[in-house]
Amino acid sequence: MTEISVVIPCYNEEANIHTCISKAFKTFEILNIAGEIIVVDNNSSDKTAQVAASSGAKVVFCPEKGYGNALRCGFANADGEYIIMGDGDDSYDFSIIPEFYKEIKDCDMVTGTRLKGVIHKNAMPPLHRYIGTPVLTFIMNALYGTKISDSQCGMRMFRRECLKNIQFKTTGMEFASELFICFAQKNYTIKEIPIHLYAVNNRKSKLNPLRDGFRHLCYMILALHNK
Numbered sequence: 001m002t003e004i005s006v007v008i009p010c011y012n013e014e015a016n017i018h019t020c021i022s023k024a025f026k027t028f029e030i031l032n033i034a035g036e037i038i039v040v041d042n043n044s045s046d047k048t049a050q051v052a053a054s055s056g057a058k059v060v061f062c063p064e065k066g067y068g069n070a071l072r073c074g075f076a077n078a079d080g081e082y083i084i085m086g087d088g089d090d091s092y093d094f095s096i097i098p099e100f101y102k103e104i105k106d107c108d109m110v111t112g113t114r115l116k117g118v119i120h121k122n123a124m125p126p127l128h129r130y131i132g133t134p135v136l137t138f139i140m141n142a143l144y145g146t147k148i149s150d151s152q153c154g155m156r157m158f159r160r161e162c163l164k165n166i167q168f169k170t171t172g173m174e175f176a177s178e179l180f181i182c183f184a185q186k187n188y189t190i191k192e193i194p195i196h197l198y199a200v201n202n203r204k205s206k207l208n209p210l211r212d213g214f215r216h217l218c219y220m221i222l223a224l225h226n227k
């Protein structure tokens, strides 16, 4: 039986995906558990899919673009008792999986918090660090009663069974907010652990602060109807 499924959404991440996968595999050895790694690709124009496959990951092709779509495809293909999601650019350190695994035993989701952890030099633009992330986090907490300190953190572990009665609606970066909101609406317990965010050299971000910030806000307001 698969204990942990690592789900990595990836678009043009050939430079760093191998590192992410090998770090994750090493943690399965350390924990002595059966795990799988699922890389969700959207027809990257580089060799992401080939590199991921040759590094031992299962590569899932997601027909629709977007961070949310990719994660939803990955979750649907996961077999593990627990799912951990994280970016394929090595900005999150997959060696930390054992810490998430330890904490998940007495809650439904463990999320990283970069704002209470360490944000390394050049890892996050000041606009995101001091305005975007805190403002979106504040609004989410105020509207949905969550007590999260970093609503945009991309590394989270949760029990796969929690997804059973959740129908996600979002497709892009706003999925980061939707996942928390859906868990909060089901009264699932969420615990935070401080983590590091590392800088990635020569990489093009897929995040568009204005467009994506607006999509987060729209989602949070529209979803109030389903509260």
Ligand SMILES: Nc1nc2c(ncn2[C@@H]2O[C@H](COP(=O)(O)OP(=O)(O)OP(=O)(O)O)[C@@H](O)[C@H]2O)c(=O)[nH]1
Pocket: 008, 009, 010, 011, 012, 013, 040, 041, 042, 062, 065, 066, 067, 070, 086, 087, 088, 089, 091, 123, 124, 154, 204, 205, 206, 207
């Ligand atoms: N499959 C797939 N993956 C995506 C898509 N958009 C983003 N990703 C992946 O999702 C992860 C997060 O994307 P990033 O561009 O790092 O976004 P971010 O971390 O919020 O923004 P930065 O702080 O600029 O890095 C990365 O592994 C991306 O490759 C997409 O449309 N399809």
Ligand SMILES: [Mg+2]
Pocket: 087, 089, 091
């Ligand atoms: Mg990133």
